[in-house]
Amino acid sequence: MDYKIGDKKAMRNAYGETLVELGKEYPNLVVLDSDLSGSTKTAMFAKQYPDRFFNAGIAEQNMIGMASGLSLTGKIVFASSFAMFASGRPWEQIRNSVAYANLNVKIAATHSGITVGEDGATHQMTEDIAIMRAIPNMIVIAPSDYYEAKSVIRWSATYDGPVYIRMPRGDTETIFKDEEDAKFAFGKAKIIKDGKDLTIIATGEIIPEAIKASEILKEKGIDAEVIIMATIKPIDEQAVINSNDFVVSVEDHNIIGGLGGAISEVIASNGLNKKLLRIGINDEFGESGKANELLKYYKLDSESIAKKIIEEFK
Amino acid sequence: MDNISIDELKTISKKIRYNIVKMIGLANSGHPGGSLSATDIVVSLYYGIMNIDPKNPNKKDRDRFVLSKGHASPVIYSVLAELGFFDKEELWRFRQTGGLLQGHPNIKIPGIEANTGSLGHGISVAVGMALGCKLDKLDNMVYTLLGDGECQEGQVWEAAMAASHYKLDNLIGFVDRNRLQIDGSTKDVMCLGDISEKFKAFGWDVYEIDGHDYNQIINTINTAKSQKNGAPKMIIANTIKGKGVSFMEDNVAFHGKAPNKEELKQALEELS
Numbered sequence: 001m002d003y004k005i006g007d008k009k010a011m012r013n014a015y016g017e018t019l020v021e022l023g024k025e026y027p028n029l030v031v032l033d034s035d036l037s038g039s040t041k042t043a044m045f046a047k048q049y050p051d052r053f054f055n056a057g058i059a060e061q062n063m064i065g066m067a068s069g070l071s072l073t074g075k076i077v078f079a080s081s082f083a084m085f086a087s088g089r090p091w092e093q094i095r096n097s098v099a100y101a102n103l104n105v106k107i108a109a110t111h112s113g114i115t116v117g118e119d120g121a122t123h124q125m126t127e128d129i130a131i132m133r134a135i136p137n138m139i140v141i142a143p144s145d146y147y148e149a150k151s152v153i154r155w156s157a158t159y160d161g162p163v164y165i166r167m168p169r170g171d172t173e174t175i176f177k178d179e180e181d182a183k184f185a186f187g188k189a190k191i192i193k194d195g196k197d198l199t200i201i202a203t204g205e206i207i208p209e210a211i212k213a214s215e216i217l218k219e220k221g222i223d224a225e226v227i228i229m230a231t232i233k234p235i236d237e238q239a240v241i242n243s244n245d246f247v248v249s250v251e252d253h254n255i256i257g258g259l260g261g262a263i264s265e266v267i268a269s270n271g272l273n274k275k276l277l278r279i280g281i282n283d284e285f286g287e288s289g290k291a292n293e294l295l296k297y298y299k300l301d302s303e304s305i306a307k308k309i310i311e312e313f314k
Numbered sequence: 315m316d317n318i319s320i321d322e323l324k325t326i327s328k329k330i331r332y333n334i335v336k337m338i339g340l341a342n343s344g345h346p347g348g349s350l351s352a353t354d355i356v357v358s359l360y361y362g363i364m365n366i367d368p369k370n371p372n373k374k375d376r377d378r379f380v381l382s383k384g385h386a387s388p389v390i391y392s393v394l395a396e397l398g399f400f401d402k403e404e405l406w407r408f409r410q411t412g413g414l415l416q417g418h419p420n421i422k423i424p425g426i427e428a429n430t431g432s433l434g435h436g437i438s439v440a441v442g443m444a445l446g447c448k449l450d451k452l453d454n455m456v457y458t459l460l461g462d463g464e465c466q467e468g469q470v471w472e473a474a475m476a477a478s479h480y481k482l483d484n485l486i487g488f489v490d491r492n493r494l495q496i497d498g499s500t501k502d503v504m505c506l507g508d509i510s511e512k513f514k515a516f517g518w519d520v521y522e523i524d525g526h527d528y529n530q531i532i533n534t535i536n537t538a539k540s541q542k543n544g545a546p547k548m549i550i551a552n553t554i555k556g557k558g559v560s561f562m563e564d565n566v567a568f569h570g571k572a573p574n575k576e577e578l579k580q581a582l583e584e585l586s
Contacts, residue, residue, distance in 0.1 A: 030449070054445065054480070062438045062472035069380075069442020072421075072428060073450060092432060093469070097439055101421050101429040 003192045005208050008171035009146035012110040015167060016041025018153040019078060023049045026157060030070055032056055032079040034063045039169075040080040040110045060085045064093035064105075071103040076157055079105060083112035083125035083166060087132055099137045099162050106156045107132075111169040112142075113252030114281060114298055115205060115291040124286035130257025132164040133233040140233040142166040142204035144190075145174040147182035148230060155184045168205040168252070170291050175207060175228075187231045189239035195225035198313055199243035202250040203229045203259045209295065210250040212302035213309065220310060224248075232262055240266040246313055248277045250305060255280040277312045279305055318362050320528045326396070327357045331558040332585040333392035333405055339578035341409040344417070345385040347568045348461060351492040351525070351553040352386050358531040359457055360393045368398040371424045377454050378443055380428045382436025383461035383490060384418040385570065390426070391415050399425035434467030436460070437487060441477045444485040444546075455539060459488045463495030466504045471516065474546075478517030481544035486535065487518075489548065490525065492555035494566045513548040525551025559584055 022029055023045055030052045037043040037055065046053035054070075056063035060081055067079040080086060086109035087094070098105045109128065116124045133140045141156070141163060143149035149167060156163045175192065176182035189201070193214060202210035207228050214224040227239055240247070240263055247267070249260035260278030267274050281298060295301040299308065330353050338344035356379075360366065364377040381390050388408065395402040400414065400423065407413035414423055418431025427443070430436040440458035447454055464470060477485055489509055497503045506512075510520045519541060523530040531551070538547035555569070556562030559581045562573075573581055 030446075052449070056472075056476060057479075059472035059475065061434070061469045062441070062476055065435055065438020065469065065473060066442035066445065066476060068428065068435075069439040069444070070446045071442075072439065073443055073446025075446055075449070093435060093438070096429060096432045097435045 003175045003211070004177070005211060006174040008173050010171045011143055011146055011149035011167040012041045012169070014146045014149035015108055015110070015153055016044035018150045019045040020048050022154065022157050023052065026076055028074060029076040029078070029157065030054065032063050032067055032077065034058055034060045034081045034085065036081050039082070040108070042080050060089045061093045064090040065097050067105045068097040068101065068103050071105050077105045078108050080108045080110065082123060083109035083128045084123055087128040087164065088125065091131055095135050099135045102137045102161050104160050106163045106165060108153070108165045108167070110167045112166045113168055113205065114286045114294050114300070115252055116169050117291040117294060118288050120288035121285040126252070126254045126281045126286065127257065128166060129232055129253050129259065130261065133262065137162055138233065139163040139231070140166070141231050144204065144207050144228045144230055145172060145176055145182065147174060147176040147179045148184055150179045151182050151184035152230065155186060166204060170205070172205045173208040175211065184230060187234050187236055189227045189229045189236040191225065191227050193226040195223040195244070197223040197244060198246035198248060198309070199225040199227060200248045200250060201227045201229050201240070201243070201259065201263060203232060204252060206250055206252045206300060209300060209302045209305060213305035216302060216306035217309060222310070222313065229259060232259055235262045235266060237266050237270070241270060241272060243274070245274045247274050248279060248309055251280045252300060253280050254283055256283055277309065279308060323357055323361060323528045326361055327353050328585055329396065330357055330389065330392045332582060333395070334388040335559060335573065335578065335581045335585060337388050337392070337405045337408040338572045340406050342572045343409045344388055344572055345570045346562055346573070347494065347555040347565070348383060348490065348492065349386040349389040350557045350559065350562065351555045352383070352389050352459060352490045353557065354526045354528065355459060355488055355490065355531055355551055356389050356393055358528055358535070360397060362532050363535050364457070365454065368425070371399055375452050375454050378427045378456045380436045380440040380443065380456070380458040381419055381430055382440070382458050383433065383464050384431030384436065387415070387417065387419050390419060394425040433461070433464040434469035437470055437473040440485060440487070441473050441482060444477070444482040445480055447484055448482070454484065456485050458485070459490060462489055462491045462493060462500050462506060462509065463503070465489060465506055465509060474513060474516040474518065477546040482546045483542050483544050485546040486538050487546065487548045489550045490553050491550050492553045494555045494564070494569060496569050498566055510550050517545060518548045519545045520548045520550060522550045523552070525553035526557060
């Protein structure tokens with residue numbers, strides 16, 4: 001696959017723009033938010049389709065319940081907030097009202113991970129993949145860039161069931177040329193760079209750092225394969241099975257229960273003879289700071305990632 | 315089903331109460347107290363008020379009922395079974411491995427409109443449904459039944475706010491005000507204060523009735539239905555927990571406990 005790190009564009013803009021497109025195609029599509037529509041970009045939809053947008057106010061548990069009720073009247077429902085308040089606050093409503101009944105509700109969460117930045121730990125959701133993927137029926141997807149986010153949102157409207165979509169706050173570097181190039185393949189990992197020595201599997205906004213880390217490794221004579229895993233549940237088991245024997249997971253999420261956790265389950269369950277190095281948030285709370293500085297602080301920038309891999313890969 | 319007499323409703327309720335006690339007894343598990351307190355309301359709705367069709371449980375313009383206090387599932391299961399939504403024999407496999415009837419309501423069961431049981435969820439779902447029905451310009455009603463203890467959940471008040479914000483006059487709620495919850499009286503566990511005033515303050519039209527008086531139940535629902543004034547409606551129904559079985563009445567012990575063999579025999583005799 002051909003990739004090229006491009007301009008910075010926000011996935012949440014892709015979300016808002018795609019919702020507007022989908023609103024035209026699906027008259028039964030409705031959108032909910034909980035007082036963050038300007039930030040999650042659902043305001044774009046609200047402007048175009050005010051009759052099909054419902055602000056739940058700062059009441060996420062009720063928002064999820066309303067989403068369930070709307071879906072039970074045949075609507076395709078997108079419900080949004082920051083990842084912390086879209087997944088953590090109403091977790092039990094998502095489990096019992098939405099997922100247990102397998103309802104057609106998409107939880108589109110923005111502001112995931114440490115890169116939320118200045119707001120600090122209360123708003124830095126680094127456990128959402130873990131708690132969402134533990135719910136039966138729930139699909140968990142973290143788009144890789146702006147273009148793939150568009151494709152993911154579009155796909156999720158066609159899927160009849162609950163989906164959790166994880167997007168960051170900031171503008172992230174694109175790795176695809178356009179939406180066609182980024183076409184989302186549900187449950188399929190994408191190998192974006194071949195390599196014979198080790199395999200880096202990354203998800204979400206941090207992918208450009210993983211790619212740049214692979215370039216640093218190349219200079220050091222280590223040939224790293226790079227795989228991006230947008231669908232975290234169900235995970236592409238075959239991609240993990242086919243990977244090199246030294247695997248590195250890279251994510252802006254706790255190393256427990258996230259992408260690294262999911263990959264380790266595949267390795268253990270299949271009895272694979274692979275070593276896994278999990279790079280992410282090391283089971284700690286975040287701090288305030290600028291997103292790019294925090295990446296360095298938590299050793300999630302390309303140089304730190306490359307350094308860690310060199311240390312562990314012998 | 316508009317032309318049903320009070321006597322007929324009484325006869326049906328007795329049968330429903332019989333089913334409730336029997337199914338919980340056979341399961342040796344379940345919540346008799348709150349099922350029996352809610353029986354007259356649920357029977358009035360399904361036999362006297364709602365537009366439903368057991369042969370076509372998903373027809374678009376049906377009235378919908380969400381049992382927010384999902385632990386009272388025996389009452390809704392009994393009513394749906396008697397109306398022919400599913401085989402009545404299922405009642406006797408309630409809460410049992412491989413049975414259709416789960417401990418708490420599930421939409422896999424014909425006639426059940428939402429998965430409930432975790433308290434506070436159902437009213438939010440009903441709000442979403444009422445909103446969805448308004449979007450579809452349907453002329454139907456959405457009903458939901460809450461426990462009084464359930465009103466201690468913060469989500470209930472989030473939903474109450476939203477219902478009045480979105481002017482859902484197609485939503486009628488009930489609070490089954492039996493004044494008991496698992497740990498004791500609602501007053502002692504967590505005082506609810508004046509529930510009527512609370513809902514009024516949230517913008518609802520509130521009615522207070524005797525939840526075992528069919529005339530009051532039916533007339534109040536009809537009045538509430540007719541008020542297309544943009545306000546959601548809440549009917550505070552004063553009830554007796556365990557109503558209909560002498561030793562269960564107002565007895566907190568039977569909130570979530572099945573009768574033993576002898577108690578079951580006595581209860582079924584009282585309801586025969």
